[in-house]
Amino acid sequence: MTASNERTVTVFGGTGFLGRRVARHLLEHGFSIRIASRHPNRAHELFGVDDPQLQSVEADIHDERSIANALAGAYAAVNAVSLYVEHGQETFHSVHVGAAQRLAAQARRAGVERLAHVSGSGSDATSPSLYIRKRGEGELAVQAAFADAILVRPAVMFGPDDALLTTILKLLGRLPIYPMFGRGLTKLQPAYVEDVAEAIARALERTEMHAITFECGGPRVYTYDELLRTIAHEARLKPMLMIPIPFAVWHVLAWFAEMLPSPPITRNQVELMQVDNVASPEMPGFGELGISPHSIEEILQEILYHSA
Numbered sequence: 101m102t103a104s105n106e107r108t109v110t111v112f113g114g115t116g117f118l119g120r121r122v123a124r125h126l127l128e129h130g131f132s133i134r135i136a137s138r139h140p141n142r143a144h145e146l147f148g149v150d151d152p153q154l155q156s157v158e159a160d161i162h163d164e165r166s167i168a169n170a171l172a173g174a175y176a177a178v179n180a181v182s183l184y185v186e187h188g189q190e191t192f193h194s195v196h197v198g199a200a201q202r203l204a205a206q207a208r209r210a211g212v213e214r215l216a217h218v219s220g221s222g223s224d225a226t227s228p229s230l231y232i233r234k235r236g237e238g239e240l241a242v243q244a245a246f247a248d249a250i251l252v253r254p255a256v257m258f259g260p261d262d263a264l265l266t267t268i269l270k271l272l273g274r275l276p277i278y279p280m281f282g283r284g285l286t287k288l289q290p291a292y293v294e295d296v297a298e299a300i301a302r303a304l305e306r307t308e309m310h311a312i313t314f315e316c317g318g319p320r321v322y323t324y325d326e327l328l329r330t331i332a333h334e335a336r337l338k339p340m341l342m343i344p345i346p347f348a349v350w351h352v353l354a355w356f357a358e359m360l361p362s363p364p365i366t367r368n369q370v371e372l373m374q375v376d377n378v379a380s381p382e383m384p385g386f387g388e389l390g391i392s393p394h395s396i397e398e399i400l401q402e403i404l405y406h407s408a
């Protein structure tokens with residue numbers, strides 16, 4: 101842990117799955133934290149109200165003035181805001197491109213020195229997938245507004261209260277047969293959420309000020325089928341029948357599921373499961389930041405304990 105300092109980092113989305121860990125790691129690195137989200141009370145529930153190094157403010161990244169207020173006097177900013185399902189005015193474009201650009205432009209205007217923008221591994225402005233394309237366009241928009249922004253592209257993340265392993269464990273424990281995405285051949289390189297949070301804290305501490313993109317993938321690449329078998333084995337669940345379900349069928353199921361208030365699956369998730377999600381070995385990642393990423397096997401017992 102480094103000595104305490106006066107530098108404040110505003111963490112947009114600081115109450116989220118990743119953002120709240122980013123806030124904790126930044127605190128451990130001696131930064132003061134300002135959590136910015138639409139529900140500041142959640143920050144009080146998560147962090148308590150007693151830490152003098154931590155404050156929480158109400159901010160909506162669609163609203164320029166609330167972004168500016170949240171950034172006032174900050175040394176650095178992190179954008180860890182998400183949108184996984186489009187609804188009404190909340191579209192992948194409005195959040196991942198429009199609002200990301202707005203936040204970056206406001207950060208530049210406010211004299212913020214460092215900006216870490218969280219995107220996703222494989223983001224690509226030319227992708228046929230709307231979600232992946234908007235993440236790619238968002239990165240370009242952020243770089244246009246804040247030239248030396250740090251882009252952090254995590255692979256799918258795991259940890260207690262995640263959406264990946266917790267869901268798989270629940271289904272493995274309950275279903276007699278497991279419906280696989282396609283033939284289960286899509287490659288995934290899941291990253292431990294605490295490692296990604298530490299990577300963001302270390303990236304903000306770097307003295308080099310130039311633009312850089314980190315792709316953060318875990319220590320092992322699995323096919324989806326291998327991932328299911330590894331989790332079943334580690335959780336001591338008996339081997340089960342895994343049946344391949346074509347992606348076209350998943351798309352139809354997800355279309356219906358999206359009519360539910362909290363859909364168990366979305367078309368966007370199905371699309372993501374059709375594309376390999378692996379960190380590029382040519383790009384900087386955990387290694388450049390001195391982090392040895394944890395494996396699923398190391399963390400699974402903790403996740404089992406939390407999901408019991």
Ligand SMILES: NC(=O)c1ccc[n+]([C@@H]2O[C@H](COP(=O)([O-])OP(=O)(O)OC[C@H]3O[C@@H](n4cnc5c(N)ncnc54)[C@H](OP(=O)(O)O)[C@@H]3O)[C@@H](O)[C@H]2O)c1
Pocket residue numbers: 112113114115116117118119136137138139140142159160161162179180181182183218219220221253254255256257258
């Ligand atoms: N989870 C993964 O496996 C994964 C993998 C790769 C990349 N990522 C990326 O990592 C980032 C964080 O994801 P996450 O899974 O941690 O998300 P999350 O748990 O859904 O958290 C999202 C955060 O954003 C805030 N937020 C949402 N809309 C907002 C708005 N309009 N204005 C201000 N704050 C807003 C939420 O708080 P309020 O609702 O209170 O505002 C919450 O704090 C995202 O960019 C995501 O795409 C995630």
